[in-house]
Amino acid sequence: GQLADFKPDDAAPATQARVLRVAVPTPLRRLFDYRPAGAPPAGGWRAGIRVKVPFGRRELVGIVIACAAESDLPLAQLKPIVACLDAEPLPADWLWLCEFTARYYQHALGDTLHNALPVPLRQGRPLEARTRERWRLETAETTALEQLGRAPRQRELVTLLAQHRHGLVTSAVSAQGFTRAQLQGLARRGLVSCHEEPLTAATALSGPLLATPALTLNREQAAALAALHEGLDRYHPCLLHGVTGSGKTEVYLQLIEAVLGQGKQALVLVPEIGLTPQTLARFRKRFRVPVVALHSGLTDLERLDAWEAARSGRAPVVIGTRSAIFTPLARPGAIIVDEEHDGSFKQQDGLRYHARDLAIARAHREGIPILLGSATPSLESLAQARSGRYRHLRLTTRASRHAPARLELTDLRGRVRQGGLIPPVIEAIRQALAAEGQVLVFINRRGFSPSLACHQCGWIAECRHCDSRLTLHRQPPRLVCHHCEHQQPQPDACPSCGSADLRPLGAGTERTEETLATLFPQTPIYRIDRDSTRRKEALDQVLGEIRRGEPSLLVGTQMLAKGHHLPHVTLVVVVNADAGLYASDFRALEQSAQLLIQVAGRAGRAERPGRVLVQTLHPDDPNLRLLADSGYDALAYQLLEERRLAALPPYRHLALARFEAVKEDDAQATAAAAGEALREWLAARGSPVHALGPVPAPMERRQNRYHVQLMLSAERRSALHEAAAWLVTRLEQESSRRVRWSLDVDPMTL
Ligand code: ADP
Ligand code: ZN
Ligand code: ZN
Numbered sequence: 153g154q155l156a157d158f159k160p161d162d163a164a165p166a167t168q169a170r171v172l173r174v175a176v177p178t179p180l181r182r183l184f185d186y187r188p189a190g191a192p193p194a195g196g197w198r199a200g201i202r203v204k205v206p207f208g209r210r211e212l213v214g215i216v217i218a219c220a221a222e223s224d225l226p227l228a229q230l231k232p233i234v235a236c237l238d239a240e241p242l243p244a245d246w247l248w249l250c251e252f253t254a255r256y257y258q259h260a261l262g263d264t265l266h267n268a269l270p271v272p273l274r275q276g277r278p279l280e281a282r283t284r285e286r287w288r289l290e291t292a293e294t295t296a297l298e299q300l301g302r303a304p305r306q307r308e309l310v311t312l313l314a315q316h317r318h319g320l321v322t323s324a325v326s327a328q329g330f331t332r333a334q335l336q337g338l339a340r341r342g343l344v345s346c347h348e349e350p351l352t353a354a355t356a357l358s359g360p361l362l363a364t365p366a367l368t369l370n371r372e373q374a375a376a377l378a379a380l381h382e383g384l385d386r387y388h389p390c391l392l393h394g395v396t397g398s399g400k401t402e403v404y405l406q407l408i409e410a411v412l413g414q415g416k417q418a419l420v421l422v423p424e425i426g427l428t429p430q431t432l433a434r435f436r437k438r439f440r441v442p443v444v445a446l447h448s449g450l451t452d453l454e455r456l457d458a459w460e461a462a463r464s465g466r467a468p469v470v471i472g473t474r475s476a477i478f479t480p481l482a483r484p485g486a487i488i489v490d491e492e493h494d495g496s497f498k499q500q501d502g503l504r505y506h507a508r509d510l511a512i513a514r515a516h517r518e519g520i521p522i523l524l525g526s527a528t529p530s531l532e533s534l535a536q537a538r539s540g541r542y543r544h545l546r547l548t549t550r551a552s553r554h555a556p557a558r559l560e561l562t563d564l565r566g567r568v569r570q571g572g573l574i575p576p577v578i579e580a581i582r583q584a585l586a587a588e589g590q591v592l593v594f595i596n597r598r599g600f601s602p603s604l605a606c607h608q609c610g611w612i613a614e615c616r617h618c619d620s621r622l623t624l625h626r627q628p629p630r631l632v633c634h635h636c637e638h639q640q641p642q643p644d645a646c647p648s649c650g651s652a653d654l655r656p657l658g659a660g661t662e663r664t665e666e667t668l669a670t671l672f673p674q675t676p677i678y679r680i681d682r683d684s685t686r687r688k689e690a691l692d693q694v695l696g697e698i699r700r701g702e703p704s705l706l707v708g709t710q711m712l713a714k715g716h717h718l719p720h721v722t723l724v725v726v727v728n729a730d731a732g733l734y735a736s737d738f739r740a741l742e743q744s745a746q747l748l749i750q751v752a753g754r755a756g757r758a759e760r761p762g763r764v765l766v767q768t769l770h771p772d773d774p775n776l777r778l779l780a781d782s783g784y785d786a787l788a789y790q791l792l793e794e795r796r797l798a799a800l801p802p803y804r805h806l807a808l809a810r811f812e813a814v815k816e817d818d819a820q821a822t823a824a825a826a827g828e829a830l831r832e833w834l835a836a837r838g839s840p841v842h843a844l845g846p847v848p849a850p851m852e853r854r855q856n857r858y859h860v861q862l863m864l865s866a867e868r869r870s871a872l873h874e875a876a877a878w879l880v881t882r883l884e885q886e887s888s889r890r891v892r893w894s895l896d897v898d899p900m901t902l
Contacts, residue, residue, distance in 0.1 A: 581725065
């Protein structure tokens with residue numbers, strides 16, 4: 153049954169467990185009962201022990217969630233497990249977080265656990281199985297050399313080991329040109345000892361914690377840190393609301409210092425594009441203890457090693473992207489979420505969780521402080537801070553001399569554009585380059601042009617699989633759908649009227665780059681978007697060149713606009729600020745305001761002041777004006793008021809059931825039947841939950857599948873969850889194979 157149905161008193165004492173309730177990696181929202189078999193684990197059967205179980209025709213790795221004396225089935229009908237994989241259970245806090253996640257997001261527990269485990273552990277690999285050998289000289293160097301006589305290589309090896317009091321690992325020894333056989337030879341003579349140790353070894357810290365001294369905090373930073381110090385031993389949610397470049401990272405570092413000083417661990421979550429080598433280097437440079445990073449570039453085994461290091465407490469600082477929230481910690485001390493407003497913390501498919509929200513739940517459960525940092529906080533966090541549930545810590549000044557630049561709105565209407573840029577803006581670029589500055593041109597569209605149109609008949613190239621237009625790319629030339637990745641050659645003539653007069657409409661990064669190259673042939677141009685940085689090292693390489701500080705042009709999407717410290721940028725140009733102004737999604741305005749401020753924040757971060765030119769067709773739009781004249785906070789508070797009046801999050805909670813099928817009617821019929829049943833159920837219970845729809849999704853046809861959705865909304869989370877749980881149970885029972893469905897709790901987009 154549902155997780156909420158678990159009754160703790162079902163659990164029999166471990167020794168006499170007759171039934172194991174196992175979460176198995178399937179999409180089914182239920183547990184499966186098995187009989188124990190073979191020797192029980194050393195500490196008895198407990199929740200968190202991995203077992204191999206027969207499942208259909210396969211064997212799967214599952215996790216024991218409870219032990220019971222009875223099952224709904226006669227005991228004789230239960231299958232025995234195949235094997236017990238662990239002597240000790242997986243960490244209890246980790247298990248709690250997974251159970252909470254499954255329940256909150258209405259996701260199958262088995263699949264949630266599976267997602268939250270490193271791949272080798274999903275496959276049944278033992279915990280802590282990865283070790284390395286460390287070799288240590290056991291006698292004085294002179295004694296060893298005497299015994300060895302004239303074996304030159306072995307003598308050199310002894311001399312090498314003698315220089316390392318704590319010994320050397322095999323890889324370090326072979327890096328010096330010695331073999332493992334030579335080490336074993338010395339070990340057989342009793343001159344050298346060999347110890348197995350975990351891959352990330354605990355380095356017993358002697359001496360100071362800091363490798364480089366902390367900066368002297370300014371008044372606001374110091375006040376923020378003092379507030380954080382007050383709540384180190386309890387759940388203490390804080391919002392560090394500081395303008396771009398105000399030194400939030402320095403506050404994180406000094407909070408971590410305090411946490412480490414207590415012998416505890418800190419977990420830092422950063423957005424997907426935020427975990428750059430520069431960010432990591434900043435953390436590693438400060439502390440003399442290991443800073444373990446969890447990011448998409450790791451191999452499965454590296455990830456497992458990092459996970460183990462966190463779980464065992466060997467890694468005092470763990471820094472990672474979204475999924476790092478599921479990293480177990482031996483001695484949790486604090487959680488920090490940098491750029492807490494960032495959309496990449498929400499997983500948009502499969503297990504649709506929000507890492508920031510889980511971080512709050514986890515900190516609450518573990519009784520530790522949590523710090524959310526942003527220059528542009530989400531309306532959710534801002535509302536919590538304003539109501540006093542989160543402590544509101546503000547940093548209003550920059551560490552460098554210059555305040556963040558004001559947004560200067562420039563009117564696009566009726567003006568000739570070249571590569572998306574109007575003459576006065578091109579002139580401003582010219583001046584900035586002449587003054588030896590770097591210019592960042594932000595355009596949130598990759599490719600050459602967002603559409604290709606026939607000048608004769610108005611035909612526009614559209615994706616044959618989606619309700620969307622095709623983007624024209626020139627490098628190499630082709631039309632691409634950014635929703636389904638469908639590609640096709642660029643036509644020579646209009647497929648509708650035969651005219652050869654096909655023209656690109658609007659500008660993307662490639663086109664702006666091309667225009668700037670003809671306007672400024674002497675200036676280096678760096679384009680940074682998903683296409684130009686497919687190779688992993690490409691971005692780091694380009695950022696390295698940019699940081700050398702030569703006058704240059706940077707053309708990029710949000711990949712370039714967020715998080716990076718680009719000290720030489722003196723002018724930021726936003727090619728078009730209008731995308732989010734009139735979008736139908738209720739979060740669009742919040743998100744585009746956040747992006748604009750983040751982009752603008754790249755200007756003037758070092759010696760010289762910055763300038764930000766924002767091109768728009770709507771220079772009189774009241775929201776844009778408010779943002780430009782009064783800043784993000786003013787707009788955010790106004791948007792909060794609008795959300796309250798419109799009964800939208802954070803004042804009301806939403807869940808979205810999405811349905812998709814090859815045939816529009818199938819999706820529609822399933823959704824309609826579910827909606828009707830749900831409304832009946834709500835009415836019968838007098839539930840305050842509203843059910844809306846089904847309605848077509850904003851892009852109804854995607855990849856040849858039709859999407860419709862049903863929205864649930866409620867003032868109280870508990871009511872919403874009750875209804876969502878009921879709906880999910882019904883859909884599991886009634887769904888047809890032709891219709892795929894999913895539930896998104898606290899959806900980011902509707
Ligand atoms: P944020 O994370 O708020 O955008 P950063 O932490 O990146 O800001 O800080 C911006 C710059 O200011 C960095 O170069 C940082 O080293 C510097 N800085 C931060 N705090 C101080 C301080 N107290 N004194 C001097 N420089 C500081
Ligand atoms: Zn035509
Ligand atoms: Zn498509």
